[in-house]
Amino acid sequence: MVLLKEKNENGFHYLYDHYSGALYGIILRIVQSKEYTEEVIQDVFVKIWNSIHQYDTSKGRFYTWMINIARNTAIDYLKSKAFQNELKNQSLPDFVYNTAELSTTNNSSDYIGFNNVLEGLEADKQELIDLAYYQGYTQNEISEKLKIPLGTVKTKMRNALMKLKDLLKDYQ
Numbered sequence: 001m002v003l004l005k006e007k008n009e010n011g012f013h014y015l016y017d018h019y020s021g022a023l024y025g026i027i028l029r030i031v032q033s034k035e036y037t038e039e040v041i042q043d044v045f046v047k048i049w050n051s052i053h054q055y056d057t058s059k060g061r062f063y064t065w066m067i068n069i070a071r072n073t074a075i076d077y078l079k080s081k082a083f084q085n086e087l088k089n090q091s092l093p094d095f096v097y098n099t100a101e102l103s104t105t106n107n108s109s110d111y112i113g114f115n116n117v118l119e120g121l122e123a124d125k126q127e128l129i130d131l132a133y134y135q136g137y138t139q140n141e142i143s144e145k146l147k148i149p150l151g152t153v154k155t156k157m158r159n160a161l162m163k164l165k166d167l168l169k170d171y172q
Helices: 009-031 032-049 062-077 081-089 094-098 116-119 123-132 140-144 150-171
Strands: none
Touching: 009 032, 009 062, 009 123, 032 062, 116 150, 123 140, 123 150, 140 150
């Protein structure tokens, strides 16, 4: 942390060497393309480097802060006009039939074994986590998709995250 805050390149190299694999897996689950994931991960590390002074140890772990940056950057990328236009401009056979590259069922993106942790949640909570953190839905969009009140989505999401926090205590 000290090296990063001093803008020391050795701190950046350490950060990249130790966290790029996990962040890559998280981004890949959201973006669902290796090519786009490589673009997004570069943006993530630049954001971490440029905003390291905003990290507050009293608000949570550094890893959690980085995951949120990665997740938000990946979702922003998917919602960007450039990405949407690029999807429109792809030829149909490349986009439709390239299921191997776009597949999210590949477990190689699960670098930290998070899928095993998620199995400790009830099915409805797993679905909420999947929609929010892997597919990039907002709580309003989840409410509309699942046809349940927004307040219920918020309560269930909070309960799911609290349960995940308990389950993740074993992994620290």
